[in-house]
Amino acid sequence: MASQNAIIKLNVGGEVFKTTKSTLKKFDGFLKTLVETSIPVVRDADGCYIIQRNSKHFALILNYLRYGSIRLPGDYHTLKAISEEADYYLLFELRAMCDKKKHVVKKTLNIHKPKIRRSLPLFERQLRASIAALMRTCRMEMRRESERTRWEQSFVLRQAQHRVSN
Numbered sequence: 001m002a003s004q005n006a007i008i009k010l011n012v013g014g015e016v017f018k019t020t021k022s023t024l025k026k027f028d029g030f031l032k033t034l035v036e037t038s039i040p041v042v043r044d045a046d047g048c049y050i051i052q053r054n055s056k057h058f059a060l061i062l063n064y065l066r067y068g069s070i071r072l073p074g075d076y077h078t079l080k081a082i083s084e085e086a087d088y089y090l091l092f093e094l095r096a097m098c099d100k101k102k103h104v105v106k107k108t109l110n111i112h113k114p115k116i117r118r119s120l121p122l123f124e125r126q127l128r129a130s131i132a133a134l135m136r137t138c139r140m141e142m143r144r145e146s147e148r149t150r151w152e153q154s155f156v157l158r159q160a161q162h163r164v165s166n
Helices: 030-036 058-067 076-088 092-110 113-165
Strands: 007-012 015-020 049-051
Touching (some): 015 058
Antiparallel strands (some): 007 015
């Protein structure tokens, strides 16, 4: 039993974590295989198992191993990162928990999208109506200008004809 409570040191991405051998053996996966088999492993000068991973979420991974469940964060990108770490350590139940929570978070984020989709067509219709009204105003101004120009040309032509006839 003493070997089950042996302290194991893991150097994950340069950060050292300490736990018991029994904690690492609770779930099938990479860490259980690491301590149960005689596969060749790299250790540092202090005897720590070296794991070339980012240590950012490893404390959470260890807590999952200790307690069998954890409170997952509500941020989609953090959940995705934890899911990837769970996948690396072959902790499929943790990955499934992360994926389920990611789905819930994503669904929650999508609640607001239909409102946006409904308001965009309304905004588009209002914008089109404003543009159409502006174009009608421009066309009316162009017609007035054209009529004024034709009237001026006609007036100048009549004056010229009147001078010629006198």
